[in-house]
Amino acid sequence: xxxxxxxxxxxxxxxxxxxxxxxxxxxxxxxxxxxxxxxxxxxxxxxxxxxxxxxxxxxxxxxxxxxxxxxxxxxxxxxxxxxxxxxxxxxxxxxxxxxxxxxxxxxxxxxxxxxxxxxxxxxxxxxxx
Amino acid sequence: xxxxxxxxxxxxxxxxxxxxxxxxxxxxxxxxxxxxxxxxxxxxxxxxxxxxxxxxxxxxxxxxxxxxxxxxxxxxxxxxxxxxxxxxxxxxxxxxxxxxxxxxxxxxxxxxxxxxxxxxxxxxxxxxxxxxxxxxxxxxxxxxxxxxxxxxxxxxxxxxxxxxxxxxxxxxxxxxxxxxxxxxxxxxxxxxxxxxxxxxxxxxxxxxxxxxxxxxxxxxxxxxxxxxxxxxxxxxxxxxxxxxxxxxxxxxxxxxxxxxxxxxxxxxxxxxxxxxxxxxxxxxxxxxxxxxxxxxxxxxxxxxxxxxxxxxxxxxxxxxxxxxxxxxxxxxxxxxxxxxxxxxxxxxxxxxxxxxxxxxxxxxxxxxx
Numbered sequence: 001x002x003x004x005x006x007x008x009x010x011x012x013x014x015x016x017x018x019x020x021x022x023x024x025x026x027x028x029x030x031x032x033x034x035x036x037x038x039x040x041x042x043x044x045x046x047x048x049x050x051x052x053x054x055x056x057x058x059x060x061x062x063x064x065x066x067x068x069x070x071x072x073x074x075x076x077x078x079x080x081x082x083x084x085x086x087x088x089x090x091x092x093x094x095x096x097x098x099x100x101x102x103x104x105x106x107x108x109x110x111x112x113x114x115x116x117x118x119x120x121x122x123x124x125x126x127x128x129x
Numbered sequence: 130x131x132x133x134x135x136x137x138x139x140x141x142x143x144x145x146x147x148x149x150x151x152x153x154x155x156x157x158x159x160x161x162x163x164x165x166x167x168x169x170x171x172x173x174x175x176x177x178x179x180x181x182x183x184x185x186x187x188x189x190x191x192x193x194x195x196x197x198x199x200x201x202x203x204x205x206x207x208x209x210x211x212x213x214x215x216x217x218x219x220x221x222x223x224x225x226x227x228x229x230x231x232x233x234x235x236x237x238x239x240x241x242x243x244x245x246x247x248x249x250x251x252x253x254x255x256x257x258x259x260x261x262x263x264x265x266x267x268x269x270x271x272x273x274x275x276x277x278x279x280x281x282x283x284x285x286x287x288x289x290x291x292x293x294x295x296x297x298x299x300x301x302x303x304x305x306x307x308x309x310x311x312x313x314x315x316x317x318x319x320x321x322x323x324x325x326x327x328x329x330x331x332x333x334x335x336x337x338x339x340x341x342x343x344x345x346x347x348x349x350x351x352x353x354x355x356x357x358x359x360x361x362x363x364x365x366x367x368x369x370x371x372x373x374x375x376x377x378x379x380x381x382x383x384x385x386x387x388x389x390x391x392x393x394x395x396x397x398x399x400x401x402x403x404x405x406x407x408x409x410x411x412x413x414x415x416x417x418x419x420x421x422x423x424x425x426x427x428x429x430x431x432x433x434x435x436x437x438x439x440x441x442x443x444x445x446x447x448x449x450x451x452x453x454x455x456x457x458x459x460x461x462x463x464x465x466x467x468x469x470x471x472x473x474x475x476x477x478x479x480x481x482x483x484x485x486x487x488x489x490x491x492x493x494x495x496x497x498x
Binding site: 014017018020021022024025026027071073074 | 218221222223224225226227228230231234235237308
């Protein structure tokens with residue numbers, strides 16, 4: 001009886017580890033967007049050069065009105081946005097954390113993030129059209 | 130005095146005969162390294178990478194040798210199971226170390242089943258385990274190809290369109306493992322004088338070596354050694370011979386499955402229909418090059434074998450190019466050697482057994498005189 005219990009617990013632990021690996025290791029392609037965007041009544045301008053760093057990935061060097069793709073693993077992430085001046089020097093750094101909950105929402109609007117809009121992760125507007 | 134010199138001469142010839150294969154390889158390397166004109170730094174880096182890539186696979190061969198089942202040619206079954214796990218994680222897009230662990234978890238039950246099947250068959254072919262395992266590998270290769278070529282996309286759903294052939298089912302010839310490439314090797318970044326050391330992989334290999342040493346001292350390990358020495362005596366002593374042999378093959382198959390995953394995470398790409406075939410052949414050749422035989426192998430043989438075998442792999446094309454102006458000749462040479470060495474080692478094993486029998490007979494005669 002004890003042996004069966006130990007085997008069952010071990011099996012459950014392995015299955016649990018499998019689910020954890022699936023959840024934490026799943027890669028998602030995110031669209032990182034620096035276009036002007038209107039969310040509700042607010043409009044956010046994407047007229048600044050920025051460097052976007054997702055987790056420990058290579059920085060995405062984004063020009064105004066630019067869109068790039070970045071791949072991240074797992075659901076919980078950190079984002080660091082460096083705002084650059086005309087000489088491409090960093091003038092401000094904004095960091096934040098986010099969780100990918102909705103499988104449809106994979107579009108990160110950087111102007112909305114910098115404008116501190118809580119709904120900066122949205123469904124791809126092109127897909128909606 | 131004469132008797133002593135005769136004794137030492139026979140000892141020396143015995144030592145040379147016992148280590149003939151590594152000695153030949155050391156000689157080839159000694160000649161080949163200067164000819165290849167590779168820098169020592171490059172060679173050290175290459176050897177470290179190849180040691181981390183192959184050692185686990187080669188170590189998986191030790192346990193069946195301990196149980197007297199010879200070289201486990203059936204290890205390709207474990208490699209196939211590992212590849213199935215890798216196909217799944219590529220489809221689900223699981224990356225990094227999580228992907229590698231998940232591939233291992235998925236493939237473990239499959240490897241256990243294949244190991245059990247292989248062990249059960251080998252129990253019915255006592256004394257002919259190696260050739261049976263070899264042919265079983267061919268048979269299971271057909272089953273694997275059927276599953277991968279027709280099952281994936283038709284029976285087993287595949288979400289990733291990049292993974293399947295344009296007709297809608299069957300996995301492509303090459304599976305991209307970019308998501309898990311070097312995830313274990315680079316887990317603990319470590320560098321000494323510009324040479325990067327895959328420390329995490331070496332820690333896993335070290336843990337495996339500790340496991341092998343510990344396993345030899347367990348009841349099951351002792352049983353395996355007893356079965357390996359004499360099955361009839363072991364049976365008389367109450368050891369369940371068939372079960373012990375079955376377990377040894379199952380352990381070897383599961384470990385070969387993990388070894389193949391470690392191997393492929395280093396490469397970063399998988400030849401869907403051929404990678405497992407190469408794994409078996411090269412692992413066995415490496416072990417034999419290290420001085421192991423069909424009935425005796427140690428952890429030292431594994432590391433010596435991997436280094437010598439791969440040293441020749443790296444050196445021979447360039448040595449061929451500088452010596453004759455044809456890199457192709459070196460390439461041909463290394464393929465020829467990888468297969469030839471298995472044949473040589475088996476012939477040497479038979480010859481060594483014959484010599485040992487002769488030695489023991491002459492010793493007996495000596496004692497009688």
